[in-house]
Amino acid sequence: MVIFKTIRSLVLPAWVACFSVATEAKASTHVTASAEKIVRAFLEEVRSGRHPEATSRYLASSVKAHQIQSENEETVIRTPSDYTNHVRDFISLFGHYSFRIDVLIAQKNLVFVRWRQFGHHLKSLNGEQPTGKELLELTSAVYRVQDNKIVEYWLQTDRKGMEAQISAKN
Numbered sequence: 001m002v003i004f005k006t007i008r009s010l011v012l013p014a015w016v017a018c019f020s021v022a023t024e025a026k027a028s029t030h031v032t033a034s035a036e037k038i039v040r041a042f043l044e045e046v047r048s049g050r051h052p053e054a055t056s057r058y059l060a061s062s063v064k065a066h067q068i069q070s071e072n073e074e075t076v077i078r079t080p081s082d083y084t085n086h087v088r089d090f091i092s093l094f095g096h097y098s099f100r101i102d103v104l105i106a107q108k109n110l111v112f113v114r115w116r117q118f119g120h121h122l123k124s125l126n127g128e129q130p131t132g133k134e135l136l137e138l139t140s141a142v143y144r145v146q147d148n149k150i151v152e153y154w155l156q157t158d159r160k161g162m163e164a165q166i167s168a169k170n
Contacts, residue, residue, distance in 0.1 A: 035145035036106035042143075042150060043113060048099035052087035056080035060149040068156040094119025094135065114140045121166055128166060135165050 042058035045051045063078045078086070090097065097119030105112045117137040121130050141155040 031108050032106045034148065035109045035111050035143075036104065038145050038148060038150065039106070039111040039113065039143045040101070040104060043099070043101060043115065046083070046087060047115075049087055049091050049097060052084045052091075055084045055087075058150055059083055060146070060151045063150060064152040066152070066154040090117075090119075093121075093123045093125065094137075095122050109145045111143045111145065112140070113143070114138070125162065125166065131166060133165065133168075135162060137162060 038058060042055075046055050046058060059078070059080045061079060063083070064075055065078045066073065066075045068074075094117070097117050100116045100118075101113060102116060103112070103114040115138075117139070119135055119137075121133045121135050123130055138158040138161060139155060141153050143150050144152040
């Protein structure tokens with residue numbers, strides 16, 4: 001009986017520790033997979049311009065959007081309705097654009113994404129006349145997911161590259 005108690009006192013804590021680590025790893029993997037799935041679906045369905053009205057499936061009721069525009073960082077609060085209008089603005093500026101995810105990396109509840117958006121210069125972006133030229137927008141973002149919704153993101157777009165494309169002579 002003493003030997004059994006000794007073995008149990010040695011083995012049980014080790015087994016509990018292994019189980020805890022495995023459970024944490026499984027939970028972390030689940031969070032990562034869930035966050036990745038939510039962000040990918042949001043980008044492919046909403047940000048792509050295909051179904052902007054589906055925004056509320058993916059965004060929390062209030063989302064902190066940290067955006068860098070010409071090296072000026074700004075944080076705005078977006079609602080699903082605001083974001084739907086934001087995507088519709090893109091459609092009016094670029095037409096029905098194509099959207100491609102180049103990189104998507106998920107770690108726990110954070111998802112890094114880099115994408116390309118191809119469209120045409122149909123409306124003024126900064127006071128210039130629309131040129132109809134094909135435009136490429138490159139953007140990188142990190143999304144934070146909580147309770148299966150995007151609650152915050154940090155976004156940086158190559159605005160200088162857009163300016164250069166618009167001002168370039170044909």
